[in-house]
Each structure stands twice: as C-alpha cells, then as structure tokens.
Amino acid sequence: MDECKGPAVSDWLVGNGHDAVSISQQLDGLSDIQVLRKAVEESRILITNDKDFGEMVIRAKEPHRGVILLRLVDERTAIKVDVLGRLFEQYDTQLSGNFVTATESSVRITRFE
Numbered sequence: 454m455d456e457c458k459g460p461a462v463s464d465w466l467v468g469n470g471h472d473a474v475s476i477s478q479q480l481d482g483l484s485d486i487q488v489l490r491k492a493v494e495e496s497r498i499l500i501t502n503d504k505d506f507g508e509m510v511i512r513a514k515e516p517h518r519g520v521i522l523l524r525l526v527d528e529r530t531a532i533k534v535d536v537l538g539r540l541f542e543q544y545d546t547q548l549s550g551n552f553v554t555a556t557e558s559s560v561r562i563t564r565f566e
Contacts, residue, residue, distance in 0.1 A: 455488055455501035461530045462500075462537070471541075472497075485509065493518055498548055500537070502528070510552050511563060522554045532557065 454463045454475045466473035474497065476488055483491065485505050492499040498519035499506065507522060509515040521540065525532055540548070540555050544562070547553075552563040 455499060455503055455506075462533050465530075465534050466537070469538075486515070489515055489517060489520075507552065507554075517550075517552075519549045520552045521548065522552070524554055524556050526557060 454466070454473060460475050463473045463475035474495075476483060476491075485503065486509065488501075489499060489506060489509055491497075493516050496518050498521060499517065500521045500523065502523045502525070504522065506520050510517050510520055521537075523533060523536060525536065536555050536557060540553070540560060544553070544560060547562055547564075550565055552565070554561045554563075
C-alpha cells in the first residue's frame with residue numbers, strides 16, 4: 454500500500470487474509486519509483502491513489518507486479534475497503550501483473566502480456 458492509502462486499509466487487508474504492507478508503517482518517505490521497485494522486489498501488487506504510477510507503468514514501462522489505482526470521489530476508509538473488497542471478489546485472478554483503475558462504480562483493467 455502506498456503512503457496515501459493509510460494503515461486502516463492495510464489492517465483491513467491483513468485481517469482478511471491478504472499479505473499486505475503499508476509503506477507509511479514501514480518505510481515512510483520513499484519516492485514513487487522506490488515504492489514501485491520495492492513492490493517488484495517483494496512481488497507485491499501496489500495499491501495507490503497516485504496517478505504518477507500510471508505514468509511509470511504504462512508510459513515509462515517500469516517493471517511491476519500489478520498496480521491498483523483507486524480513483525475515488527469519497528476517500529473515506531469504508532469506501533476504500535468496500536471498493537477493494539469488491540475488486541478482490543470479482544477480479545482476483547486479473548489483478549496480478551496488470552494496471553487496474555477502480556472507482557466506486559467501475560473497474561478498468563489494462564493488461565500487460
């Protein structure tokens with residue numbers, strides 16, 4: 454989880470059986486490229502609300518293990534948890550290695566071969 458997602462969402466993920474790590478709890482202050490590289494090094498899907506990761510992954514073709522970009526109108530923790538819960542429930546097998554943009558009402562998956 455990128456710094457902008459907060460520990461409550463990371464705690465929810467861990468509590469629901471996901472191997473989640475919050476950058477803000479472990480390595481606060483890393484640059485975006487360092488966060489992405491750390492996720493690759495640990496074979497993790499990165500969850501963020503920072504559009505810069507789209508630039509890095511899609512345009513600059515930086516290596517990644519998957520990115521989930523949350524583009525939410527309402528940034529409350531309960532909304533983030535609801536969107537992520539539905540995303541994992543409905544698209545679990547399509548998340549790894551792809552760039553996923555999720556809103557409160559839609560999901561767009563950019564696939565990487």
